[in-house]
Amino acid sequence: MSCYTLRFMALGLLLLAMLEQTEACSCGPSHPQQAYCQADVVIKGKIVGSKMITRDNSDDSHGFPWIEYEVQQQKMYKGFEKIQQVEYVYTPLADFVCGMVLGPDEMNQDYILSGTVEADGKVYINICSFNRPWSQLTHAQQTSLDGRYKDGCRCKIVPCLSLPCSLDADNQCLWTDGIFTGNWSGAQSQRFTCVMKPKGLCQWVSAPSSRAHSSPLRREAH
Known part of the structure; x- marks a missing residue:
């Protein structure tokens, strides 16, 4: 069993305990055009790595762990004025707080990624935005x-x-x-x-x- 799998199994036990007192994420319908227009940054890129982090100086009162995804940017569609190159994107490590949690078989794929640029200059994404494998787009x-x-x-x-x-x-x-x-x-x-x-x-x-x-x-x- 790989270290990657063991790590996510351990984190899964932690998240199950947190889930008992947390409501599930709920996303309203969002047309791809609407999601594009509302996002600060929209890129096409390959997600090539991930690790768990904590957000320093965050207003996140729940203290959820976060995932840092390493991205090989291939094309930027929106956000040139906010960031030159997207190398990492960040999301909560829990789908019940709208985190975009990928399994091992979902890594190393091309994705369309849209998110917000916060005060720390980092790009944050969630499952309610237009984030999906490029191969699934028409x-x-x-x-x-x-x-x-x-x-x-x-x-x-x-x-x-x-x-x-x-x-x-x-x-x-x-x-x-x-x-x-x-x-x-x-x-x-x-x-x-x-x-x-x-x-x-x-x-x-x-x-x-x-x-x-x-x-x-x-x-x-x-």
Whole structure:
């Protein structure tokens, strides 16, 4: 049994004790474009190492351990003005406080990573942000990172949580993946961006895709 496995087994026992008095992490629906726009930094990179740390001078009153992931940055999509190069990202070592905890088989993969840059100059990520293996992104999502998501940041994506759904401003797009299919990773999440047209009206636009054209998006409210 590797040292890596033994270390995480020991930490798992610690976290189980903490879990009894801690509520589970809950993330609201977040469209990839919305996650991009809200993040300070968005990069593509390979996670090549990890270690447990404690946050010095942190306001974290719970005292949770943290993971420092070593990253080989391949491309930066957002955050040039905040950080030159991302070499490490940080996350709580517990999924019940929204930590992005990876197992050994999830390491050494290319990821899209989005997070915040805090006062200490470090990049912090969690499972509620747009952080996932690059191979799981659709072609449309990958290409939208090169500019379409940025162009849509003047728009607001509003998830439809219960019927009837409505919008109250021209700069909004109604996101209905979850209400119709029960899965927020549907067509609008995988293939569409919300962009601003002339006169400040935002609407869904299909992103370029290398795959065969699928069924058209059902009509949304404006």
